[in-house]
Amino acid sequence: MRAVVYQGPRDIRVMDMPDPKIEHPTDVLVRITTTNICGSDLHMYEGRTDMETGRILGHENLGTVIEAGNAVMSIKVGDRVCLPFNVACGFCKNCERGLTGFCLTANPGAAGAAYGFAGMGPYSGGQAEYLRVPYADFNCLKLPEDVEEKENDYVMLADIFPTGYHATELAQVRPGLSVVIYGAGPVGLMAAHSAAIKGAGKIMVVDTHQDRLALAEQAGAIAIDDSNGDCVEQILELTKGEGADCGCECVGYQCCDHHGHEVPNLTMNNLVKSVRATGSLGVIGVFLAEDPGAHDKLAKKGELAFDFGRFWMKGQRMATGQANVKAYNRQLRDLIEADKANPSFIISHELSLEQAPEGYKNFDERNDGWTKVVMKPGKR
Numbered sequence: 576m577r578a579v580v581y582q583g584p585r586d587i588r589v590m591d592m593p594d595p596k597i598e599h600p601t602d603v604l605v606r607i608t609t610t611n612i613c614g615s616d617l618h619m620y621e622g623r624t625d626m627e628t629g630r631i632l633g634h635e636n637l638g639t640v641i642e643a644g645n646a647v648m649s650i651k652v653g654d655r656v657c658l659p660f661n662v663a664c665g666f667c668k669n670c671e672r673g674l675t676g677f678c679l680t681a682n683p684g685a686a687g688a689a690y691g692f693a694g695m696g697p698y699s700g701g702q703a704e705y706l707r708v709p710y711a712d713f714n715c716l717k718l719p720e721d722v723e724e725k726e727n728d729y730v731m732l733a734d735i736f737p738t739g740y741h742a743t744e745l746a747q748v749r750p751g752l753s754v755v756i757y758g759a760g761p762v763g764l765m766a767a768h769s770a771a772i773k774g775a776g777k778i779m780v781v782d783t784h785q786d787r788l789a790l791a792e793q794a795g796a797i798a799i800d801d802s803n804g805d806c807v808e809q810i811l812e813l814t815k816g817e818g819a820d821c822g823c824e825c826v827g828y829q830c831c832d833h834h835g836h837e838v839p840n841l842t843m844n845n846l847v848k849s850v851r852a853t854g855s856l857g858v859i860g861v862f863l864a865e866d867p868g869a870h871d872k873l874a875k876k877g878e879l880a881f882d883f884g885r886f887w888m889k890g891q892r893m894a895t896g897q898a899n900v901k902a903y904n905r906q907l908r909d910l911i912e913a914d915k916a917n918p919s920f921i922i923s924h925e926l927s928l929e930q931a932p933e934g935y936k937n938f939d940e941r942n943d944g945w946t947k948v949v950m951k952p953g954k955r
């Protein structure tokens with residue numbers, strides 16, 4: 576089969592790879608019809624993780640089941656399914672509590688597994704024609720009949736729509752509250768979409784890219800352009816000097832100042848400054864335990880100069896981590912079916928799998944108009 580394979584920093588190739596096979600009776604095989612490029616893929620693409628060369632990327636996958644292991648009960652050949660990026664068992668101590676982003680079975684010795692992801696187990700990614708899905712009964716989300724017309728909406732259930740929603744849950748966004756969201760990438764935009772669905776009173780999204788900020792406005796948010804580095808002042812002005820009730824970090828450890836230089840503690844400290852005393856912070860941008868590629872001495876060791884004193888004095892609370900996609904994907908699917916959510920509004924490019932190198936390059940450079948790339952394996 577054809578697949579997108581990581582070869583080294585900024586070097587991915589579309590190559591012939593062996594087809595996956597059923598390895599356990601609880602597996603299914605899926606023919607992928609849509610697979611996305613994610614901001615998380617870029618950390619790997621840029622060589623800022625310990626991703627092994629020769630591995631297939633891709634954790635935002637949707638397709639058709641073509642084969643099911645003997646022990647699979649609820650999923651049938653022909654089912655159209657979306658796969659959460661987390662590979663999870665469904666029966667461990669964390670999965671039982673809905674914390675499928677921290678499954679203890681799927682990646683032994685660590686908490687959390689994913690397809691085509693550095694440090695998250697041996698699973699191949701779905702930027703390919705076929706994908707093996709472990710624990711299929713638990714991991715496959717069946718899609719309704721309107722998938723043929725809404726496939727680009729449903730594929731966002733694999734990661735960024737539930738992840739954006741998770742950010743708003745961690746930040747305790749409730750009807751009427753104001754929320755500031757750092758990052759107008761796909762994840763920040765999905766956090767804005769989720770906050771709007773939840774009835775947030777005021778949604779403010781910070782970025783420096785005009786194309787992305789325009790989409791934030793489309794999601795019902797106030798765009799905060801940080802091109803001058805004064806986003807905190809702008810948010811304080813919009814909130815009577817108090818700060819927002821809640822805040823979401825949707826950028827991660829490669830966040831930049833307005834000159835485009837990486838400043839790893841910038842969004843975290845801006846979040847503390849721009850959220851009111853006693854407010855809640857949801858941090859779903861990725862931060863790593865080690866980042867040898869960082870320029871910053873602390874960041875190399877996965878440490879941040881975090882403004883803990885201010886955070887403490889303000890009595891804020893914070894929650895972090897990978898999204899537990901399974902905790903939300905069913906309900907969010909039903910919102911799409913009911914035409915109450917349309918996460919595909921962020922898609923800028925629909926490419927074939929063969930065009931993956933072009934997709935990665937442009938999305939990585941945050942080139943104007945490249946906000947979200949979906950790929951269609953099997954289409955030429």
Ligand SMILES: NC(=O)c1ccc[n+]([C@@H]2O[C@H](COP(=O)([O-])OP(=O)(O)OC[C@H]3O[C@@H](n4cnc5c(N)ncnc54)[C@H](O)[C@@H]3O)[C@@H](O)[C@H]2O)c1
Binds near residue numbers: 783784787825842859
């Ligand atoms: N926790 C999870 O489960 C989960 C899931 C998916 C993605 N992620 C992470 O979420 C983050 C965002 O993903 P994405 O796909 O939207 O990526 P992206 O890289 O496309 O978007 C990040 C955006 O942040 C902006 N940005 C950079 N510095 C900023 C700053 N100082 N202030 C405000 N905005 C700034 C960039 O201009 C960009 O538009 C990444 O770290 C990704 O790995 C986490």
Ligand SMILES: [Zn+2]
Binds near residue numbers: 615616660
């Ligand atoms: Zn993703």
Ligand SMILES: [Zn+2]
Binds near residue numbers: 663669671680
């Ligand atoms: Zn588990």
